Amino acid sequence: MKKLTLFWFTLLIPFITFSQSITKVWESDSLFLKPESAFYDSSKKILYISNINGEYLAKDGNGFISKLKTNGEIEVLKWVDGLDNPQGMGLYKRKLYVADINRVVQINTETAKIEKVYHIDNAIFLNDIAIDANGDIYVSDCFGNKIYKISNGKINIWNESDFLSKPNGLLCTKKDLLVLNMESKTAFAINKLTQKYHQIFSGIDNLDGIVSNGKNGYIVSGAWQGQLFNIDEDGNKTLIIDLGKEKIITADIEYIANDNLLIVPTLNKTVIGFRLGK
Template identity: 30%
Template sequence: MRHFLLLLLLFGITATAQEQNKTPEIKLTGFSHPESIIFDEGTAYFYVSNMADKAEGDGFISRISRKWQEQEHNWITGLNDPKGLLINGDRLYVTDVTNIVEMDLHTGEIIRRIPVEGAKSLNDPAIDEEGNIFFSDLVGNSIYKMNQAGEVEQWLNNTDLERPNGLFVTPDNILVASWGENQNGNILKVDRGTKEISKITGNGIGNMDGIQSAATGTYYISDWATGNIYSIDMQGNLTKEFTSEKSSGDILYLKNDKKMYLPMNHQNEVWIYNMK
């Protein structure tokens, strides 16, 4: 053990029991292949997309109260394969295969289904400061953009996106957590002005899924294939925070209480980790 610790010090490697053995403090049950989770301060509810069994119309959205007293698992029904979630004002949006579904955040009513021409498998949404919503298309190697009028365009189509999954909009870039195609995916950035794609990581990490802001210039990212949760900065410095299990999807991090929420697709649960 002494020689092992010496090697860690010599090579600048740090390891703690907490990082190696972090376990969820809460496991919420009752979901059906959950993919994404989001929280709204105004309503004080969490919203979870459930892909279910991929039969037509069996997908749904769950609504869970802040302290878990209210759990409406089938709050919005009649979806096909819902994935990424986003809240804009009093509207809740979810990607549903080749459609964007707009719902009333308070009543759960489906307002409209917006078809996205040319889309193959829409995934994660992200919003900019002007209210434009960007959506990844993992299978189509594309990013789509919808303006406030609900008009949709293919913003970027490029195999260098490496099958884009998670998106995060910054003032200058769109950060992309890529799934990878015939190789491990990377964390990328796309210049919002020039649409130039560059890699933040270069060697491939895994099947990257969710991306959330951890602090200024630092982000939490999830690897669906391994369950690894990393933090990364814009220089590509990567730190493994902890490992959950395979199928950790589109994560949520709440800075105020320093909690990480993982929709666990295969386990049909949402796992909550304390990041303090």
């Protein structure tokens, strides 16, 4: 196994006006296989990384979940395997939920065993998961232009409004579900009770991941062009990282606010950690 490669230099992007400096602090060993999504388990201080490991949407059983330490060291490469096309993840009461084409897989984080599978037969490409404080699970169907909800073990179509346009990344706030649309380059907030909605921002290509920035805004990824943006509370966007020239993809990100650590799966072989300083 190769030794972990560490980087301790400040990323120089001269046209960025974001108030925080960005430092690339580590890049993992090149052992991941299409790492798509990162999710932080604060109770265990560990990151879960979903690996597609095959062709997109192939039901090949090659997909797996890894455990990654916050210093970039891979703890377990194939912690849970036998998945097809694992994408976004969510956590509730020590259960990890993974979007996997047309099913949501429930994994016990204590035993690393798949405990339950929610089959959503009409789904085309389940992409991301967000779970609220009540344990309600929201799942985006990117190609089906729907958002499903799993509540008390029951699966229903929660939203299929016209403003959904290849919905990808999801994030729950106290009142709203935030949705990123890849096709229309827009983001919307949908009230979880009334389903009234409003647009947050627009104009970012290939919207993929969305996380809280630890303040009153968000960090979002434009995956295929390798860009990361800060979105303030008024919906203003600022480019903070551009990895396009290096041909690095920025997929479904995670942000650990207490450590100012931004985790970027590259959909290639590595995961990168960036420190956001003041």
